[in-house]
Amino acid sequence: MEYNFSEIEQKWQKYWAEHHTFCVDVDAKRPKYYVLDMFPYPSGAGLHVGHPLGYIAGDIYTRYKRLCGFNVLHPMGYDAFGLPAEQYAIQTGQHPAVTTRNNIARYRAQLDKIGFSYDWNREVRTCDEAYYKWTQWAFLMMFDSYYCYDAQQARPIAELTGIFETQGTKGIHAACTDEKLAFTAGEWNAKSEKEKADMLMNYRLAYVGEMVVNWCAALGTVLANDEVKDGLSVRGGFPVEQKKMKQWMLRVSAYAGRLLAGLDKLEWSDSLKEMQRNWIGRSEGAEIRFDIAGGTDSITVFTTRADTIFGVTFMALAPESELVEALTTAAQKQDVENYRQQTKKKTERERIADRRVTGVFTGSYAVNPLTNQRIPIWISDYVLAGYGTGAIMAVPAHDSRDYAFARHFDLPIVPLIEGCDVSLESFDAKEGVMTNSGFLNGLDVKDAIVKIKQHIEAHGLGRVKVNYRLRDAAFSRQRYWGEPIPIYYNDGVAAPIPFDRLPLLLPDVDKFLPTETGEPPLGRAKNWTYESYPIEKSTMPGFAGSSAYYLRYMDPHNSETLVGKEANEYWRSVDLYIGGTEHATGHLIYSRFWNKFLFDYRRVCEDEPFRKLVNQGMILGRSNFVYRIKNSSTFVSAGLKDCYDTQELHVDVTLVGNDRLDVERFKASSPDYARAEFILEQGEYICGWAAEKMSKSYFNVVNPDAVCEQYGADTLRLYEMFLGPLEQSKPWDMNGIDGVHRFLRKFWRLFHTNDAFTVTDEAPSKKELKALHKLIKKVQDDMEAFSFNTTVSAFMIGVNEWSDLKCNKRAILEPATILLSAYAPHIAEELWEKLGHSQSIACAAFPAYDEAHTVENTFTYPVSFNGKVRGKKELDLGLAPADIEKAVLADEQVQKQLAGALPKKIIIVPGKIINIVL
């Protein structure tokens, strides 16, 4: 009986589906475990072998946990709203809903072939109305909330209006767009409804704000910071410019402190946590007010180096700063206006590329609050409007950017640290002893920072402040294929569509393009109104739908709420989340924010959504090359290519096996190659190779379906794990897959003699048991450490051993099959059935590890001299060190090495080594 993987795999995939083997329910009697894969965006290209890497690891861990007695939630779904489907729709006219449905069907077929143990009853699609109802619901909750810094949580906005009516803004510590906003109860009560609504927008967690945002003209939409990289849109790579626009925003920045603090409790990789920390970007400093010379205005700056205030030689404002107009003198007006126009025109990419120092003097002066010195106020685009206060105090001696500016415009540079040399560059380090600094002189920098902060607060010159780099997220997209924003406008005032009218369905449109008047595509919808009021025309961004999907999986069919209390309190949060690092500053920030918001209202019972997170590395394509002699149709094998003047060409990897080119198929693959000739090495054409991103244009895409067909899903699963550590990026290389496949066949053969299934009930030998228990321990330890690749090696060692011993004993093979079932479930199910079990192996229990079968009473000690091993000595493990020493010194070999000399010292580490120091 041969190992017929395709028959076996089809049989068991069908069985699992028919028996709902992996469907789970709340079960208070069993401990729960929640394993989640980052759900895919169903693109038109389908899955390649890189995609399932993390899914396979997650599935193995799921199956392992299940064997250990856990009730494991392991769902899958689709992040189905998004740009590519819409771009495709624009080109072809086909509705994105249709393409998305087709793509999902293809993904599902591909996933099913790999034998994942998902509970498909819980599938979610973000574009389903029953799902996006809850995305809209959460948005409206945010619209109806503000963030209270005293309570450190979101609160209903009604609470805030109540306070305004009795005490105005006095005593309120709330996250607000405009921090200077202040009014009395009287002023509030005198406002019109519209004015009140405008005022509240400054506090809402989902709000409309006029902000400098990333505008991508080519995509016709605004993008969030994480959707832009190097000044280009992540999707499509189009240029992005900074533009002040009215947009829906989420006040993510209000949660910056909690998002940062929460990281400490999470079991995430250090690098990922570090990425989030950098992105949140906490910095401690002070806000200091500088009065304008001869005026009533003032400039507030943020600085982390308040200690350098005696060295301020100029001020700089962002060109977009609102203060600029008031501070520009008549004489400078033209220059300033030109400069502002000039910076406005630059795209983000140009701004990054152009590092020249630019700026212009406003004509005004500020007064240094400590020295009363007059200092000129400049504007420059190296000051960012969006960070801090959009204004800085410049200390050229101790900040490299200020230094460059001062040098360029010939402004004074005053050093403040004893003995520092600022003739060529600034001294940025926070160390040394202060000088030229009034009452700070003689203090160490660290102490000076503390002292000056006290001084500033005591004299009312400003305040101590913590600043975050994390910005609010732009939440509207001028696109079609997304969740409609459930807001209507009554005389220009934004109002929520009532909860009981959700979901607000995505309407049909005749075209997926902006309207002639430049409105978003929803402007084309007929009757896009609520009770005859116009509805918001932009839709939500991609991250909206993915921010709470892990909660919906807990209770996917609940029509009353996002997730029911019972389900949420049982499943709580994701215990293991597996996905790529590319979501570090996007999805993983937004869903933590979203979850914390829901937690504030006790809609969920956990503050953090993902307890442990593992990043799988990217699988790169392994491209193959052929070398054509220039201006000919002769191809040279890789080893000889340097002897000729050749041109390197990508060759389709499906025509290559083990880097050997199938010459005949190569010739048949294209008319261009039909008459190709070859210069071979030892009768073969060897191809060159390189690791590159998997892409159609490199002919290096490997489809998992093809691998399943040739080797089977079990081999694919094992091989993807065997390739290397999960977290590491690595090229997909088929060269080693035969070894893994061979292992499975070897395992199969353990159960068969002469083509017949023969397993005996004979008692196992000591050796056989030892191999088994070593394997049990190894699998257990590796699973907890997420070391999947070494587990596969351990299986191979075990099977090799039993194979050598011709072991076909039930007492060994049955537990071994259970161990393997997490990795290669199909073959395990088949053998399990043959062993006489009627239930799926998924219901079996993880074999118990018994140390008694692996311990030895003797140990072979390596004997080393000065650390260099020169021999071995087998000794009783129970021996006392003194006896070991005696036995070692009596050894003939050791005597020979010593040659009569006396050892200085003998070091004995029980169970490890004996070292003799000469």
Added chain:
RNA sequence: GCUCGGGUGAUGGAAUAGGUAGACAUGCAAGACUUAAAAUCUUGUGGACAGUAAUGUCCGUACGGGUUCAAUUCCCGUCCCGAGUACCA
């Protein structure tokens, strides 16, 4: 620039509370079975030197130092590769 990872045979990679470096697999070479192929199995495989041989000696985990009886592992410095971030005051 800053932050975080990482450099081990021909290749993917094992081994770190410091203790026989190179597990496992691929590739390669030789052999067995076979009319032949596939499949399967066995053996060898870091480098240098010595020896007919069994074997032995030395070197070897990017490079240079250090700590230690003992370093791939810990510390300091240098180089290289990867990821993230970038006028964040």
